[in-house]
Amino acid sequence: MNGMLDAGRTLVTESGDKITVERLFGSGGQGEVYRVRTPHGPQALKWYYPQLADTRQRRILESLIDRKWNDDRFLWPQAIVIDPHSSRPGFGYLMDVRPSRFHDLPALFRRDKAVSATTLRTLVTVALHTVEAYRTLHSKGIAYRDINWGNIFFDPKTGDVLVCDNDNAVVEGETTQVAGTMDFMAPELVRGDQGARPGIQTDLHALAVLLFLLLMNHHPFEGALALRIRCMDEAAKRRLYGTHPVFIYDPDDTSNRPDPGEQTTVIATWSVLPKILRDLFTETFTAGLWTPSRRVRETQWRDALSKVLDAITVCGSCGKQNLAEPGGPPPDCWHCGHRVKLPVRLRITVRRGSLSTARDITLAPQARVYAHHLVDDPDRHDFTAVVGEVTEHAQQRGRFGLTNRTDGAWTMRRPDGSAQEVPPGRTVGLKPGLLLELGGGVEAVFFD
Amino acid sequence: MPWELLEGSVTGVGKTHSQDSCAARPAADGGALVLAVADGHGAAAHFRSDLGARWAVEEFTQSAEVFAREAVRLGSDVSKWPILRAHVRSLPQQFVHRWRERALLHESNAPSDGATSARSLKELEKRLPVYGSTLVGAVVTARLLACWQLGDGDIVLLDDTGAAQAPLSTGPDIGDETDSICQREAWRAVRTHWLPFTGRPPRGVLLSTDGLSKSFAERSGFLQFAEEVGAMVAEQGAAHVRSRLTGWLEQAARHSGDDTTLVGAFAAPVPPAPPATTTPTSPATWED
Numbered sequence: 118m119n120g121m122l123d124a125g126r127t128l129v130t131e132s133g134d135k136i137t138v139e140r141l142f143g144s145g146g147q148g149e150v151y152r153v154r155t156p157h158g159p160q161a162l163k164w165y166y167p168q169l170a171d172t173r174q175r176r177i178l179e180s181l182i183d184r185k186w187n188d189d190r191f192l193w194p195q196a197i198v199i200d201p202h203s204s205r206p207g208f209g210y211l212m213d214v215r216p217s218r219f220h221d222l223p224a225l226f227r228r229d230k231a232v233s234a235t236t237l238r239t240l241v242t243v244a245l246h247t248v249e250a251y252r253t254l255h256s257k258g259i260a261y262r263d264i265n266w267g268n269i270f271f272d273p274k275t276g277d278v279l280v281c282d283n284d285n286a287v288v289e290g291e292t293t294q295v296a297g298t299m300d301f302m303a304p305e306l307v308r309g310d311q312g313a314r315p316g317i318q319t320d321l322h323a324l325a326v327l328l329f330l331l332l333m334n335h336h337p338f339e340g341a342l343a344l345r346i347r348c349m350d351e352a353a354k355r356r357l358y359g360t361h362p363v364f365i366y367d368p369d370d371t372s373n374r375p376d377p378g379e380q381t382t383v384i385a386t387w388s389v390l391p392k393i394l395r396d397l398f399t400e401t402f403t404a405g406l407w408t409p410s411r412r413v414r415e416t417q418w419r420d421a422l423s424k425v426l427d428a429i430t431v432c433g434s435c436g437k438q439n440l441a442e443p444g445g446p447p448p449d450c451w452h453c454g455h456r457v458k459l460p461v462r463l464r465i466t467v468r469r470g471s472l473s474t475a476r477d478i479t480l481a482p483q484a485r486v487y488a489h490h491l492v493d494d495p496d497r498h499d500f501t502a503v504v505g506e507v508t509e510h511a512q513q514r515g516r517f518g519l520t521n522r523t524d525g526a527w528t529m530r531r532p533d534g535s536a537q538e539v540p541p542g543r544t545v546g547l548k549p550g551l552l553l554e555l556g557g558g559v560e561a562v563f564f565d
Numbered sequence: 566m567p568w569e570l571l572e573g574s575v576t577g578v579g580k581t582h583s584q585d586s587c588a589a590r591p592a593a594d595g596g597a598l599v600l601a602v603a604d605g606h607g608a609a610a611h612f613r614s615d616l617g618a619r620w621a622v623e624e625f626t627q628s629a630e631v632f633a634r635e636a637v638r639l640g641s642d643v644s645k646w647p648i649l650r651a652h653v654r655s656l657p658q659q660f661v662h663r664w665r666e667r668a669l670l671h672e673s674n675a676p677s678d679g680a681t682s683a684r685s686l687k688e689l690e691k692r693l694p695v696y697g698s699t700l701v702g703a704v705v706t707a708r709l710l711a712c713w714q715l716g717d718g719d720i721v722l723l724d725d726t727g728a729a730q731a732p733l734s735t736g737p738d739i740g741d742e743t744d745s746i747c748q749r750e751a752w753r754a755v756r757t758h759w760l761p762f763t764g765r766p767p768r769g770v771l772l773s774t775d776g777l778s779k780s781f782a783e784r785s786g787f788l789q790f791a792e793e794v795g796a797m798v799a800e801q802g803a804a805h806v807r808s809r810l811t812g813w814l815e816q817a818a819r820h821s822g823d824d825t826t827l828v829g830a831f832a833a834p835v836p837p838a839p840p841a842t843t844t845p846t847s848p849a850t851w852e853d
Binding site for chain 1: 568571628632634641642646647648650651652654655656658659661662665686689724725749750753754755756757761762763764765836
């Protein structure tokens with residue numbers, strides 16, 4: 118189906134590169150995305166609907182492009198494109214083509230086969246990467262302003278994320294129009310409160326909605342009250358998301374609980390969500406609705422998600438991954454109902470000056486220790502930087518150990534005081550009480 | 566709205582009654598069209614699926630009319646398109662909820678298993694497959710098109726050259742398994758398509774139950790049929806096509822053995838064209 122630009126149309130970037138339109142990828146809320154041919158290879162072009170291609174949007178784009186951001190988690194605007202042959206005003210921008218390994222969230226909600234590789238571990242990883250991506254933006258003073266489920270794409274195998282549609286991002290404090298849709302907007306924006314402006318504080322609300330959708334596969338305000346609405350028009354949405362938002366698991370208001378017949382997924386996912394995350398969602402969707410300063414910040418999400426990720430365990434009866442409360446009791450398997458036996462855990466202690474930080478990793482089969490475990494405040498969780506990996510003994514099935522995946526030797530110290538070197542590629546049995554020196558002053562102890 | 570509507574449905578060969586249902590009608594005071602087809606599953610396990618299909622069309626239509634009014638009200642303001650797009654995504658929860666309420670009420674009042682004592686909600690829910698159906702729907706305004714699909718069936722768009730595209734097609738069907746409005750959280754399985762008319766708007770939109778596409782040996786034959794129907798509407802007028810539609814659907818139903826339903830909306834041709842002598846290739850030609 119054709120859009121604003123016909124195939125074969127020639128456009129130019131502001132630096133003079135000629136680009137040729139190949140085909141329409143799809144239509145969005147603000148414009149259309151095309152596959153184009155450029156001197157540097159195939160790229161994607163977002164072309165704005167004419168009414169939205171105004172000087173304000175162009176100024177935002179120029180500011181973003183000037184930043185020359187080179188972060189692989191974002192499809193960042195690279196160059197403004199204009200049509201030299203058209204008398205009508207209009208423009209768009211070039212960005213990289215989204216690699217096919219990334220899928221959208223609706224595919225997850227529909228349980229598409231394309232995302233069937235998704236596991237609990239990759240899902241929590243996606244949430245963690247999402248938080249870190251927005252934290253990076255916010256730490257540079259940039260508000261995204263339009264966080265929603267259409268802007269995040271994920272790799273079901275690795276949990277990597279790709280943030281698209283970054284062209285609404287502006288420097289915090291800049292006067293801008295409200296962007297986004299009501300279901301992700303902070304209530305004060307939906308209500309149109311005096312002085313309420315989209316910014317980092319309202320991004321935090323949208324981020325929490327996105328995380329809830331990702332982990333719970335449901336919108337946090339769409340419970341029984343939403344199902345009772347017969348005519349879901351603008352006024353009804355304003356009430357649901359702005360004037361009378363009620364978190365479906367508000368501890369003090371049960372009026373909007375999920376319908377047990379129609380909203381079964383969220384009932385199931387909430388029941389197995391570790392308390393550390395349930396508490397954050399409850400805080401941000403109750404107190405944080407009315408007091409923006411009480412919204413959960415990215416670092417809180419990051420720390421909680423990281424702990425939950427490290428506490429994921431595997432059911433010995435059915436082999437399914439299970440979420441567990443970090444440092445808490447063993448869960449009952451969400452799949453087969455059996456009590457999951459917690460495996461040996463590793464407590465890593467990182468010391469910096471007089472401060473020490475400890476974190477626990479559940480050493481389930483295939484669990485890994487990463488470089489980010491060895492620093493007290495990681496800037497980013499990099500799941501390619503593997504330091505150690507739980508492996509099964511080649512001859513003795515059911516016997517597991519931690520294999521050194523670094524280039525340097527570890528030192529193992531037994532409770533009796535004896536020590537032994539663990540060279541790269543060698544494995545240490547998971548015996549409670551054993552201490553490992555991982556280098557850089559980092560120590561780790563196995564414990565039950 | 567300068568659109569012509571088509572609507573036709575035939576019962577499968579050897580069947581006592583059709584389990585398909587459909588609607589094609591103006592909405593938003595004539596500013597929009599709502600189209601829908603539903604295919605009740607029909608097997609013994611779904612012996613009330615004719616009711617389920619009818620309710621699916623009716624409840625979709627009611628929810629879609631709300632969207633249509635919003636689309637007409639806000640559609641000329643491009644800055645409101647994200648709101649409309651979000652509405653497209655949330656619509657499935659509404660019509661699936663309404664269908665479910667209606668099916669549960671009916672099952673409670675007229676138990677499909679002949680039960681005479683009151684039953685719990687859980688027991689009633691277990692009977693919902695009796696009413697199982699697919700649903701394919703669309704809303705067309707002067708500014709945009711939105712489509713929804715739950716389970717099998719087809720949506721075909723004809724671009725301004727008359728070429729056919731199936732935006733929600735998921736590839737060849739494998740077996741008879743399909744998503745259904747009776748399944749748990751069926752709204753999750755609804756696929757959506759959103760198309761603002763920024764270039765030349767489509768010439769036509771066709772929705773059909775799978776009885777039609779299955780009557781063709783090849784998918785390309787089905788798409789060619791859609792293109793030829795569109796061409797015939799453009800050349801000979803919708804009234805002429807309406808007069809022949811039932812015959813084509815009967816021919817398709819003979820080949821697929823299934824109930825066969827088609828609704829469509831076609832941009833009314835501006836200049837009257839002289840009658841042409843071509844006819845669409847019948848489904849049988851591709852089947853043979």
